[in-house]
Amino acid sequence: MQTLDWIVLIGTLLLIVIYGTYQSRGSKNVKDYLKGGNTSKWWTIGLSVMATQASAITFLSTPGQAFNDGMGFVQFYFGLPIAMVVICMVFIPLYHRLKVYTAYEFLENRFDLKTRTLAAILFLIQRGLAAGITIFAPAIILSAVLGWNLLLLNIIIGVLVIIYTVSGGTKAVNVTQKHQMVVIFTGMIIAFVIILNKLPEDITFTKALEIAGASGKMEVLDFSFDFNNRYTVWSGLIGGTFLMLSYFGTDQSQVQRYLSGKSLKEMQIGMMFNGLLKVPMQFFILMVGVMVFVFYQFNNAPLNFNPAATEIVQTSEFAQDYNDIQSQQELLFKEKQALIESLVSNDDIRNSEKLALLNFENEKLRSDARTLIEKAGTQQNIKVESNDKDYVFIHFILTNLPKGLIGLLLAVILSAAMSSTSSELNALASTTTMDLYKRNTSEKSETEMVKASKWFTLAWGMIAIGVACVANLAENLIQLVNIIGSIFYGNVLGIFLLGFFFKFVKGNAVFTAALITQVLVIGLFFLNQYEIINLPFLWLNFVGCAIVIAIACLLQYLNPNTHARA
Amino acid sequence: MKKYQWNKMYTLVLAANVIYIIVFYFITKAF
Numbered sequence: 001m002q003t004l005d006w007i008v009l010i011g012t013l014l015l016i017v018i019y020g021t022y023q024s025r026g027s028k029n030v031k032d033y034l035k036g037g038n039t040s041k042w043w044t045i046g047l048s049v050m051a052t053q054a055s056a057i058t059f060l061s062t063p064g065q066a067f068n069d070g071m072g073f074v075q076f077y078f079g080l081p082i083a084m085v086v087i088c089m090v091f092i093p094l095y096h097r098l099k100v101y102t103a104y105e106f107l108e109n110r111f112d113l114k115t116r117t118l119a120a121i122l123f124l125i126q127r128g129l130a131a132g133i134t135i136f137a138p139a140i141i142l143s144a145v146l147g148w149n150l151l152l153l154n155i156i157i158g159v160l161v162i163i164y165t166v167s168g169g170t171k172a173v174n175v176t177q178k179h180q181m182v183v184i185f186t187g188m189i190i191a192f193v194i195i196l197n198k199l200p201e202d203i204t205f206t207k208a209l210e211i212a213g214a215s216g217k218m219e220v221l222d223f224s225f226d227f228n229n230r231y232t233v234w235s236g237l238i239g240g241t242f243l244m245l246s247y248f249g250t251d252q253s254q255v256q257r258y259l260s261g262k263s264l265k266e267m268q269i270g271m272m273f274n275g276l277l278k279v280p281m282q283f284f285i286l287m288v289g290v291m292v293f294v295f296y297q298f299n300n301a302p303l304n305f306n307p308a309a310t311e312i313v314q315t316s317e318f319a320q321d322y323n324d325i326q327s328q329q330e331l332l333f334k335e336k337q338a339l340i341e342s343l344v345s346n347d348d349i350r351n352s353e354k355l356a357l358l359n360f361e362n363e364k365l366r367s368d369a370r371t372l373i374e375k376a377g378t379q380q381n382i383k384v385e386s387n388d389k390d391y392v393f394i395h396f397i398l399t400n401l402p403k404g405l406i407g408l409l410l411a412v413i414l415s416a417a418m419s420s421t422s423s424e425l426n427a428l429a430s431t432t433t434m435d436l437y438k439r440n441t442s443e444k445s446e447t448e449m450v451k452a453s454k455w456f457t458l459a460w461g462m463i464a465i466g467v468a469c470v471a472n473l474a475e476n477l478i479q480l481v482n483i484i485g486s487i488f489y490g491n492v493l494g495i496f497l498l499g500f501f502f503k504f505v506k507g508n509a510v511f512t513a514a515l516i517t518q519v520l521v522i523g524l525f526f527l528n529q530y531e532i533i534n535l536p537f538l539w540l541n542f543v544g545c546a547i548v549i550a551i552a553c554l555l556q557y558l559n560p561n562t563h564a565r566a
Numbered sequence: 567m568k569k570y571q572w573n574k575m576y577t578l579v580l581a582a583n584v585i586y587i588i589v590f591y592f593i594t595k596a597f
Contacts, residue, residue, distance in 0.1 A: 074590070081583040085576045093570075213597025220590040239588070275579040279586050437583075 001406065008407030012183055013414060014197025016456035017164050020176035024168025029446040032431045033169035033453050034101050034213075046173050048257045048423075049248070050278065051184075051229035052486035054140030055418035057390070059188070059285065064305075064389035070217035072231045074283050083248055085274035088268040090500050091249045097528025098265045101434045102254040102427075103496070110499040112507035113439065116304050118514060119495055120435035120490045123252055129459065129484065132467020138417045140472065141220065142410070144308040144385075144396050151469055158465035163424045168455045170260050173422045180415040185513055187405075187412035188288060194293040194401060200298055207344055208294045214343065214352035217361040220283075226317025227534055235539075244542045246493035252427035292396050297340055303329055303369045305391035309377075309384050313369075316376035322369060329365050332358055349481060383472075419462065440471040486537040487525055490544020491517045497545065498552050505556045513552035520547055 019245035027033040040048070040225070065073050102105050104123070108116035135157050143150040164172040199208055212218050222232045248254045248271070261267035303326050304310050313322045334447055338359050343351040370386040397409045428523065433453045444452070498505050521544045527533045535543070 041596045071593075080589070081579050086578060087575065089570045089572070209593075209597050218592075218593060218597035221587070271576065272575050272579050276582055279583060283586075284589075348578070 002403040004067065004404045005260060005404070005410070007406030008404055009410050012408070012411040013418075015161065016176050016415065016418075017160050017180065018180045019166045020164040020172045021092070023043055023175045024164070025470060026361045027273045027450060030433075030449045030453065032171070033450045034256070034426075034434070036170035036174055036363065038074070039171075039271075040260040040266065041262060042266045042269035042273060044178060044262050045258050045267060046273030046277075048174050048177045049254060049274045050210045051181050051419040052253055052257055052423040053247075053278075054184070055134050055420035055421075056413045056415055057134075058140060059184070059413055059416050060393055060425035061390045062282070063289030063292055063393035064391070066108040066286040067293045070212075071283070071286050071290060072222055073197060073356055074220060074279065075222065075233055075236035076240055077128060077244075077279050077282050078236035079238070080244045080278050081275040082178050082237070082241045083244035084271050086245060088271050088379070089136045089177055090259060091496075092267050092271070094262060094269065094500070095255070095259060097338055101259070102252050102392065103250050104252070104429050104435045107495065107499060108439075111510050115495065115507055115514070116435060117439075118511065119250075119372045119492055120284060121495055122433050122492055123250075123431055126484050126488050127251070127253060127424055127428055128463055129170065129467055130426065131421055131460065131464035132471060134420045134424060136468035138413055138470040139468065140221065141390050141394060142413070144306060145391065148378075150472060153346075154468040155426045155465055157414065157421070158461055158468065161418050161425060162458060165461065166454050167522060169457070170256060170426055172197030173419075174257070175261060175424045176422065177419045182295055182414050182417040184412050187408050188285065191397065191401070191409060192284070192288050192291065194405070195288065195295055195396075198295055198299075198400060199254045199291075203294075203298075208291060210352075211294050211297055211340060211343065211355070212290045214355045227536065229537060235536075239539055239542055242493065242545055243489065246489040246541055246545075249550035250430050250489075250492050253423045254429055256427050257423065259553075265543045271307070271316065286408075288392065294391060295396070295400075297311060297336060298331070298460055302332060302395070303366060304373060304386070305388035305393075306385055306396040307395075309373045309386055309388065312353050312380060312384050313376040316379060318372045318376050324370050325365050326371070329362060332365070336362075342346055343476055348385075350519050425457050425460050425464065428460040429453050432456045432460070433566070451492045483525065483537065486540045487518075487544070488522050490541040490546075491521060491548050493541065494545040495551075498549055502549070502553060505552050509555040509559070510548075513548050513555055516551055517544055517548040 024036075027037075031037060039563060062073065084309075095103065095106060097108055098109055100109075102118045102120070107119055135154055139150055139153040139157060142148060143153055164176055168175070196205065196208070203211075209218060222229060223234075225234060226232065258267040260271055261270060302310065303322070304313075313319065337357065339355050339358065341353055343355060349484060371390075373386040377386070382542040395411075397406060413476055430453065431447065433456055436458070437452055438449065491514055494517065495510055498510055521540060524535060524543060525534070525540065526536045528537075
């Protein structure tokens with residue numbers, strides 16, 4: 001990192017924070033603070049929704065995903081446009097008509113207080129933990145590659161977000177997210193152009209795609225019905241639709257973004273904007289990763305992109321074995337160079353097959369290296385991430401981008417972390433204020449409610465920083481957060497769908513069904529963990545949703561008088 | 567008033583996404 005990079009990085013982040021805080025100061029009432037005064041236009045909503053979903057990990061991990069496994073991950077988003085249409089037709093008109101502040105408020109209106117409280121608490125547990133991980137996940141990667149202090153980085157990201165989110169609420173989140181998205185798009189486009197420029201002169205974009213295709217990186221679509229294959233057209237369309245419906249329709253961190261819209265129409269257009277651009281955006285980010293893969297066909301790549309992992313193995317008794325693998329990789333690289341030259345000059349199909357084989361061998365070497373790293377880590381009693389997927393893109397940035405642009409790309413990553421975290425804190429505070437605090441205390445004035453919302457935002461910010469700081473100590477916290485998310489999401493979506501489409505089902509049946517479903521979904525999760533059944537986590541959303549609807553309908557049918565309103 | 571109203575922009579967004587998938591199909595085939 002050069003001085004210019006520091007100036008660009010700190011300058012960009014501070015400008016956004018200061019501008020956001022200044023622009024959104026002085027919220028006088030709850031509507032201003034939690035719904036941004038209902039002044040957002042469709043492009044603000046669209047960008048805000050995209051910025052909330054795209055966390056730092058999206059920009060660190062997705063190119064690495066394409067580097068390793070190709071473009072197939074884009075299928076995960078195929079259900080998103082369908083979900084957007086359902087949300088625009090069903091969810092948004094209802095939320096708008098009822099003038100709700102949170103998605104869970106609708107549940108009290110439709111069922112009863114206990115169902116609202118249950119859904120709000122499930123959200124708070126899951127999102128509260130996730131907010132910590134949104135900060136921690138990029139911080140651990142940046143601290144590993146740049147040698148920055150992990151705790152300090154967690155605190156800096158958290159405090160910057162707290163400053164503007166506490167001060168300006170939803171308006172501050174929306175204003176900053178617009179600028180953060182501009183920084184993110186600019187940075188990613190510049191990175192893409194630079195990668196293309198760094199390829200040899202005779203390698204055109206089409207040739208680059210052919211080289212990537214020869215190693216199977218351009219297999220975008222997979223129509224197989226293999227349950228073990230996580231990303232297929234079908235899992236994206238079916239599992240993805242349910243996941244996106246839960247996320248955009250019932251997760252307050254997203255619902256709050258469009259509830260700030262000026263009118264019903266603005267909210268709907270904002271969501272359609274997301275439905276139109278999300279798939280191409282993910283395709284583009286994956287393409288950046290594929291081009292990094294092509295770049296490393298012409299340039300020496302490290303055996304493992306995580307410098308911390310390499311250091312551990314190099315100071316262990318496995319250093320010699322590791323260096324041997326590295327030498328083999330260098331020989332393989334030279335062989336690949338000769339082959340690519342002939343592949344570019346004549347389109348002989350046999351050369352493509354040979355290249356695929358060499359890249360397969362390269363993957364095997366990388367896998368052997370990972371095993372050595374794990375052994376070295378176990379021996380030295382150090383927790384080490386041997387899977388270097390998340391480190392590929394940042395390694396490329398730090399070693400190949402000119403000064404100034406490294407700072408900009410780091411600003412992209414930190415902006416993404418901040419934009420997601422701010423939405424999460426904003427939503428956690430709204431849910432705590434409106435669904436728990438307001439509902440369980442005596443009548444409060446507008447000023448008191450705004451003050452309470454600010455305190456709750458601050459408190460959730462501190463909790464998020466706390467979770468981020470202890471995340472490194474807990475063995476599998478990131479995994480745990482993902483599991484909690486997939487376990488709760490389907491159930492909550494099911495509760496909402498019952499509210500929208502199953503008019504005969506009443507509160508008690510839904511509440512009981514939700515509790516039973518939660519136990520069943522946790523049971524299914526453990527059956528999958530112990531390999532008694534085969535049910536990848538993405539399908540838990542669909543299964544949870546289906547079970548809660550079935551049980552609630554059955555309970556209501558068996559006991560038609562089961563209805564209670566708070 | 568209809569309960570759930572369809573809108574032209576929904577058709578547009580879904581059609582655009584179908585086109586993306588068709589393009590992806592040809593990319594998969596071509597490379």
